[in-house]
Amino acid sequence: MNRAENNWKIDILLQGNPTQAAVTLLRNRDLLVLVDSGWPRTRTQLVTALAEHGVQPQNITHVLHTHLHIDHAANHPILTEAVLLASKAEFRWADRLYHNLIEDEDDVRFITSVFPQLSGPTLEQAVAFIQLARRICRRDLFSRWDEIQFYEDHGLPEGLSVMPLPGHTPGHCGIVVSNPEPVLMAGDALTTEHTCLSRMPPTNPNEFEASTETVRRFRGRIIPGHLPPFEQR
Ligand SMILES: [Zn+2]
Numbered sequence: 001m002n003r004a005e006n007n008w009k010i011d012i013l014l015q016g017n018p019t020q021a022a023v024t025l026l027r028n029r030d031l032l033v034l035v036d037s038g039w040p041r042t043r044t045q046l047v048t049a050l051a052e053h054g055v056q057p058q059n060i061t062h063v064l065h066t067h068l069h070i071d072h073a074a075n076h077p078i079l080t081e082a083v084l085l086a087s088k089a090e091f092r093w094a095d096r097l098y099h100n101l102i103e104d105e106d107d108v109r110f111i112t113s114v115f116p117q118l119s120g121p122t123l124e125q126a127v128a129f130i131q132l133a134r135r136i137c138r139r140d141l142f143s144r145w146d147e148i149q150f151y152e153d154h155g156l157p158e159g160l161s162v163m164p165l166p167g168h169t170p171g172h173c174g175i176v177v178s179n180p181e182p183v184l185m186a187g188d189a190l191t192t193e194h195t196c197l198s199r200m201p202p203t204n205p206n207e208f209e210a211s212t213e214t215v216r217r218f219r220g221r222i223i224p225g226h227l228p229p230f231e232q233r
């Protein structure tokens with residue numbers, strides 16, 4: 001494959017902000033790849049943005065997940081034909097988390113088991129979010145849950161690669177496009193409690209800091225999960 005053929009066309013369908021996660025479309029020949037898919041609240045916007053690029057949801061060939069938080073991974077019901085990919089560590093962690101979420105009806109016990117550091121208003125905020133999270137989990141996130149495959153077992157299309165950026169969640173990663181100007185979809189590796197609605201603390205603060213540093217060393221265009229895109233030279 002020559003350089004021209006390996007130039008992915010990149011369109012941000014939904015720009016990340018504190019109330020929604022970025023969804024990016026990568027196109028190369030017959031491949032239509034989404035990096036993250038957003039959640040039900042942004043589903044109509046996603047369908048409209050895809051249509052503006054002449055794409056139907058069922059045409060999407062792959063969804064590459066930066067991680068499996070519900071704001072990034074809960075539009076699978078309309079992406080019926082796509083190969084769904086995430087890291088093994090992320091799936092194992094999320095699988096246990098979400099099964100506990102739908103089985104444990106005691107919201108405070110559930111939240112403090114996952115985030116023991118939360119208290120006061122941040123705990124109240126998390127509890128208020130939990131009913132919604134449970135509903136999205138049952139109806140949307142689990143719609144194709146058992147079909148999720150792993151980066152470790154499944155090669156990515158040429159010109160795309162995974163950059164492990166753990167810490168926000170255990171198997172969080174970025175997706176790199178090796179275009180002449182490299183692009184990194186950084187997921188929530190730069191997310192802080194001020195930039196994200198869910199205000200989820202990192203599952204591992206030390207790893208999170210190291211991953212933030214890794215992103216800061218990247219040269220090219222960066223598309224974060226909850227911030228506007230920017231260039232690093
Ligand atoms: Zn997020």
Ligand SMILES: [Zn+2]
Nearest residue numbers: 067069168188
């Ligand atoms: Zn997240």
